[in-house]
Amino acid sequence: MSASITFFPVGCGDMTLVRLADSNATAVLVDVNIRTAADDPDDATRDVAGDLRERLPRDAQGRPYVDAFLLSHPDKDHCSGLETHFHLGPLSDYPDDKKPDTEKKIVIREIWSSPLVFRRASKHHTLCSDAKAFNREAKRRVQRFRDGIGNADGERILILGEDENGKTDDLGAILVRAGEYFNRINGNANAYFQAHLLAPLPCQDDDDVELLSKNHSSTILNMQLASSALRPDSCRFLTGGDAEVAIWEHVWARHKHTPDVLAYDVLQAPHHCSWHSLSYDSWSQLGEKAKVAPDARAALGQARFGAFVVASSKPIKDDDADPPCIRAKREYQEILSSASGMFLCTGEHPKSWAPEPLEIEITAAGARKKAARSSAVASVAAAAAPRAG
Template sequence: MALVALDNGQNILIDVNIRASADGEDEDVHDVAQDLKDRLPRDDDGRPYVDALLISHPDVDHVSGLRNHFHLGPPDEYPEDEDDDRILIREMWSSPIVFRRASSQHKLGDDAKAWAKEARRRVALFREKGLDGTDDGDRILILGKDRDGKTDNVMEIVILQDELITAVNRNEDGQFEARLLAPIYIDPDQEDAEALIELLSKNNSSVILRFSIMADGTDDACRFLTGGDASVEIWDRLWRRHKDTNPDWFSYDVMETPHHCSWRTLSHDRWSEMGEDVRVSADARNALSQTRKGAHVVASCNPIKKEEPNPPHERAKREYVSITASDRFHCTEEYWEKNSRPVEFSITHAGPSFSHRVAAKKVAATIGISAIPTVARGHGSRGRR
């Protein structure tokens, strides 16, 4: 999960991974849902809310806990029970994958199905009532035009590939902009459409956004690149698409590594077959190495070890360290084990800084990234569940 807290008090949450083990009374397990709620404002009815929730793609580690911790359905059906303290999603941000029918290529878990159902409810309401008739808790932005014309009659709520998002929950006050780099739109007439449709299933349907965030009234104080679980084929394509005209669209001060520091983001070669003979894909590496001065890379993953299976992958970590520096590469779970808190950056006019203690009131905007902060270790009694 990554929480982008804007200077004006609005919050954009990217992905949800709150596992059931974090919901119980177990003191060894961090209550990540409470931690999240403590960072969020409440509306006049006392309901915690996010201004936008983006699910980058509907895989289980990006949508777990949605049904348990978020209110789905019309906002006036929010539960009365005080113990049922759910987070209201003022605006959903979703790729058009929610329009797809289930198939062998497109199987969804229960949280992902609930996300798709809620998205369809909001799109139907927009069709019926238009922009003016949809309020907090009913709004949706579709990130990317769908093929086969499925989004053609709702284009007012669609952001096209390469376009900018400039408002969250329809509030456009210059706090940020975010460029939609992916999902890649497939023109059915293009030569490799069939191959692309195959490629774009699952992880490769991931939304890729490059944020530019204002802080202390300074535009573009921090650039943040986030790309779900998109693999090397996507980064290769994106780089070839933009390298001559807009290489700057990839530049970042903070990047969350795609796919949890997977080797498959950076290379077409299999480590299991080639070991140290593997080659990095130059195009994908270029896309992921457009750093601004002092940039940080965050891998949201388990501790990175040489022997462990991919992801995370130690060779991928080496590549990211070569792009930034060893003290500017952060693994969320390793950081959690030492500090019992998520990785956070506070943003001022001078840019983002890695912060060991964010005084929430003092800094302007922040980015907090946390992969799996659900298991507090150090008691020696419990492993991951």
């Protein structure tokens, strides 16, 4: 099976599944946004939980699972549906073995969590129930690790970024520091994957803490995905949750002499294609007078040839909304023009009135967009139809 990245149409929110090219087709899910309407069969909202489940592997007990689940940051549009659709708590308490496949909760073999991102998020707003549930589960797993009993499927956790005041200093074996690379997924080194942890970055002072907290501090990873064992760097997938302008400026300051660190074939446009990831100015107030922050643009501008920028958002209109913001889309299109790349939006794929999961396949030649299933079905039907005359 080839490696792939699937972006689900979840409105302004993120839910992205990475499948690797290894024999297990290792599954890494970044964020989840399964809204109540998407679970309602009488509502027209796309059944993204169904779309996700049909793409997930089943374990020996027939339970659907992800090898790893990363929560980029604990906002509602990145963790909605977690309690409803995922099993949290010890795997020995898994309750759904007698239920039909479609009703079984999804097992998270390993959690990827950033306590520093949580700390910054909770400074400015109250966490929703799904975010609190994630945090409880992450803490449970850390405690298991500290007790020496955390090394099993459904119990593992990887901590992304060191926390403040030495709180993560004793977590050596499960801690990835900002700037480090890792290739371990669910306890095993994976030759088809490597990720570079670009953020959260530790702060220099209190002003820094305040600034980064207000800029939707998120975990930023640049993943290197192999198309085969011989081609480890077939695709770079840069994903950074809702990180805004000050964070991308910090990232650029740290890596501007080695910009390849930020090179991508697929970029998830931060914060659902928000203008605030590229600028300090307000798009709705200043319109075309709003200025781009050059360092943030440089951090997000390292597109490799044929790259895709994907806005995980509702359809982008030519108005003063933000996010998604038409001016941000134009900026990404300009970045892509010199790389012969393509801008895509989950809410518009293939049609804004009937969005479907957007799938990027990783081949030896790089990343390529797969045709939407409805258009594939339509072309098969057209080919099969008897010709007139």
